[in-house]
Amino acid sequence: MAAEAEAAPTRVGVRPAAAGQGPWRRFWRRFFRHRLAVVCAWLLLALVLAVVFGPPLGQLVGLDGQTVNLFDRMAPPGPGQPLGTDELGRDLLIRLLEGGRVSLLVGVSGALLTAIIGTAIGLAAGYAGGRTDSFFMRLTDAVIALPLLPLLIVLAAIDVTKLGLPAALADEGWGSVYRIVILVALFGWTTVARLVRAAVLSQKERDYIRAARALGAGPLRITLHHILPNIASPIIVATTLSIGNIMLAESVLSFLGLGIQPPLPSWGNMLTNAQEIIWQAPALAIWPGVLLFATVIATNILGDGLQDALDPRGDLGH
Amino acid sequence: MSGYLGRRITETVLLLLLMSFLIYALIGLMPGDPIDLMLSADPHITSEDAARLRALQGLDRPLVERYWFWLQGAAVGDFGYSRLYARPVVEVIGPRLLNTLILMGTSLALALLIAIPAGVVAAMHPRGLTDNTINLLAFAGFSVPSFWLGLILIIVFAVQLGWLPAGGTAPVGGGDLLDRLRYLILPVATLTLLAAGTFVRFVRAAMLEALREDFIRTARVKGLSRSAVVVRHAMPHAMLSLVTIVALNVGSLFSGSLVVETIFAYLGMGKLIYDSIMGNDYNLALAALLIATLVTLLANLAADIAYGWLDPRIDYGG
Numbered sequence: 001m002a003a004e005a006e007a008a009p010t011r012v013g014v015r016p017a018a019a020g021q022g023p024w025r026r027f028w029r030r031f032f033r034h035r036l037a038v039v040c041a042w043l044l045l046a047l048v049l050a051v052v053f054g055p056p057l058g059q060l061v062g063l064d065g066q067t068v069n070l071f072d073r074m075a076p077p078g079p080g081q082p083l084g085t086d087e088l089g090r091d092l093l094i095r096l097l098e099g100g101r102v103s104l105l106v107g108v109s110g111a112l113l114t115a116i117i118g119t120a121i122g123l124a125a126g127y128a129g130g131r132t133d134s135f136f137m138r139l140t141d142a143v144i145a146l147p148l149l150p151l152l153i154v155l156a157a158i159d160v161t162k163l164g165l166p167a168a169l170a171d172e173g174w175g176s177v178y179r180i181v182i183l184v185a186l187f188g189w190t191t192v193a194r195l196v197r198a199a200v201l202s203q204k205e206r207d208y209i210r211a212a213r214a215l216g217a218g219p220l221r222i223t224l225h226h227i228l229p230n231i232a233s234p235i236i237v238a239t240t241l242s243i244g245n246i247m248l249a250e251s252v253l254s255f256l257g258l259g260i261q262p263p264l265p266s267w268g269n270m271l272t273n274a275q276e277i278i279w280q281a282p283a284l285a286i287w288p289g290v291l292l293f294a295t296v297i298a299t300n301i302l303g304d305g306l307q308d309a310l311d312p313r314g315d316l317g318h
Numbered sequence: 319m320s321g322y323l324g325r326r327i328t329e330t331v332l333l334l335l336l337m338s339f340l341i342y343a344l345i346g347l348m349p350g351d352p353i354d355l356m357l358s359a360d361p362h363i364t365s366e367d368a369a370r371l372r373a374l375q376g377l378d379r380p381l382v383e384r385y386w387f388w389l390q391g392a393a394v395g396d397f398g399y400s401r402l403y404a405r406p407v408v409e410v411i412g413p414r415l416l417n418t419l420i421l422m423g424t425s426l427a428l429a430l431l432i433a434i435p436a437g438v439v440a441a442m443h444p445r446g447l448t449d450n451t452i453n454l455l456a457f458a459g460f461s462v463p464s465f466w467l468g469l470i471l472i473i474v475f476a477v478q479l480g481w482l483p484a485g486g487t488a489p490v491g492g493g494d495l496l497d498r499l500r501y502l503i504l505p506v507a508t509l510t511l512l513a514a515g516t517f518v519r520f521v522r523a524a525m526l527e528a529l530r531e532d533f534i535r536t537a538r539v540k541g542l543s544r545s546a547v548v549v550r551h552a553m554p555h556a557m558l559s560l561v562t563i564v565a566l567n568v569g570s571l572f573s574g575s576l577v578v579e580t581i582f583a584y585l586g587m588g589k590l591i592y593d594s595i596m597g598n599d600y601n602l603a604l605a606a607l608l609i610a611t612l613v614t615l616l617a618n619l620a621a622d623i624a625y626g627w628l629d630p631r632i633d634y635g636g
Contacts, residue, residue, distance in 0.1 A: 036454075085476065087458045106610060126544070135499055138329075142333050144569070145333075145566070145569060145614055146337070146569055146611060146614065147569045147572040147573060147610045147611060147613075147614050148569060148570065148573050149572070149574075149576050149577070149588075150571030150572070150588070150591045150606075150607055150610050151341075151578060152609070153576075153591065153592060153595055154341065154344050154345065154348075154595060154603070154607065157348050157595050157596075158344055158346060158347040158348050158349075159347060159349040244461055248461075248463055248464075251463050251465075251466075252463070252464065252465060252577055255465050255577075256577075256580065256592065257596075268463075271465065271466060271469065274469070275469060275581070276626065277479065278469065278472065278473060279477055282473050282477065285466075285469050285470075285473065286470070288466075288471075289463055289466030289469065289470070292463050292466065293458075293461060293462050293463060296461040296462075296463070297457055297458060297461035297462075300457055300460070300461050301457055304457075307558075
């Protein structure tokens with residue numbers, strides 16, 4: 001506890017040992033010590049660049065992931081098709097990159113939405129205390145205890161027009177992307193909410209908060225302007241770690257036919273058809289999974305590295 | 319203790335009731351209703367007939383009234399008939415629940431059998447080669463897409479090597495115990511690998527925490543060997559928090575089990591939930607989802623009770 005109290009307010013309480021370095025220098029120095037996390041960060045950067053610039057570059061050389069060619073199904077790798085073709089004769093490499101675009105987009109935007117909801121609930125519960133706090137914490141406990149995937153399947157299967165939601169969400173193509181992002185955020189906020197609440201509790205009786213309150217700042221200003229910047233570290237770490245879980249949830253739902261709807265590819269729904277033709281074309285079942293696995297493990301290790309680098313007790317452990 | 323226990327049981331029952339209403343409402347939001355299904359099966363039904371059937375079955379009543387009617391039946395164990403299996407829902411669920419509990423129980427036991435020694439060994443030499451290797455494997459365990467791991471195991475052990483069946487619960491005609499075990503191996507292996515990663519990380523963290531405690535230093539100072547300290551003093555302390563973690567993971571174990579059962583065509587609850595939702599079997603989906611919720615809530619309740627019983631420092635008061 002003493003160590004946490006000493007180092008948490010970054011602007012004021014920089015430890016003497018790190019004086020003259022600043023929190024950013026200290027962060028990079030610690031982060032670079034976690035070599036595996038650095039490797040993962042580069043890997044993710046390369047992947048993002050590939051999925052963003054790969055498909056347009058492919059079009060320049062006449063490759064795209066949408067043109068069906070039934071005379072060239074499940075072709076092996078060869079000139080003009082680096083990884084071969086899928087069960088409908090579409091270029092596998094471009095399709096993997098396009099699928100990665102959707103999967104990464106769902107992962108990152110889902111994680112951001114999760115972080116926003118979780119932070120709002122955590123701030124409200126932690127700062128308000130009393131009944132609000134116990135209500136939200138009971139809710140959090142309940143959501144954590146539920147069997148997630150069965151419920152996600154029900155929610156993914158419902159007809160959103162019966163709820164009176166806009167038709168854009170019922171749309172088969174990009175509508176399925178929005179639906180998935182909202183669904184995963186609906187259940188994913190609990191981790192961030194708990195962390196934020198605990199962090200708020202540790203901050204709210206500090207002198208700087210009392211000073212702000214004495215100067216007449218309202219709850220909204222205190223929580224967003226004073227507390228939030230000081231509890232950013234756990235939020236950043238939890239958000240990074242949730243990207244992987246959200247991508248896994250998306251891929252499972254898509255694999256089961258309830259997530260991203262074809263012809264829009266995602267790594268999950270690319271594996272749906274692959275299972276049926278696993279005897280003829282095992283490569284189709286391997287590639288999307290390898291990329292998904294690599295991305296998820298890289299974000300998780302990156303999150304772990306960030307945690308070590310941002311942990312105020314970090315220097316003590318080494 | 320008894321006051322606390324009473325409150326927790328009340329909470330669990332209330333949460334289950336709340337979930338039953340939510341799931342009931344959600345199922346009503348899925349596309350179509352039972353009469354629509356009859357219409358699509360029989361073109362001779364006129365729209366007046368359909369309206370009369372809806373009135374007869376009570377489908378034109380308000381949601382709360384219909385739920386109350388369902389709840390009265392459910393309270394005495396009458397969950398209605400399954401459309402897909404043409405049998406009472408209770409009869410369909412019974413054997414499926416048993417199969418799932420076998421799958422989940424075996425995987426959980428094996429995962430702990432792997433995770434506890436691995437986590438303890440990792441914590442004894444933090445940042446060493448063994449620790450880093452175990453850590454990386456643990457990361458792989460909870461980052462791997464569940465359904466893809468299943469597919470890879472099918473490719474290797476069923477397609478390439480031909481050692482094990484690719485799916486099913488038992489050979490045609492039942493088979494003896496040994497045959498049934500052969501069908502269990504791949505599903506159990508998949509679920510075990512998925513669960514073990516999370517547990518390794520928790521055991522490792524809990525052991526590191528425990529080894530920093532004062533009573534460990536005391537034990538060392540009074541002359542106990544390192545291994546005696548770890549086994550007799552640190553491990554019991556660390557295992558305490560594992561009880562809660564295991565219970566919290568029953569929900570995700572259920573989610574993993576749903577995926578594994580679907581991949582391997584294993585006749586358990588998860589596959590039943592998926593099939594009933596995809597097949598518009600409303601009565602069955604509702605009951606199966608509630609049983610899944612009940613199992614996870616009971617696991618959490620059991621963990622709370624076990625925790626208080628195992629840890630002499632905890633006194634719930636009252």
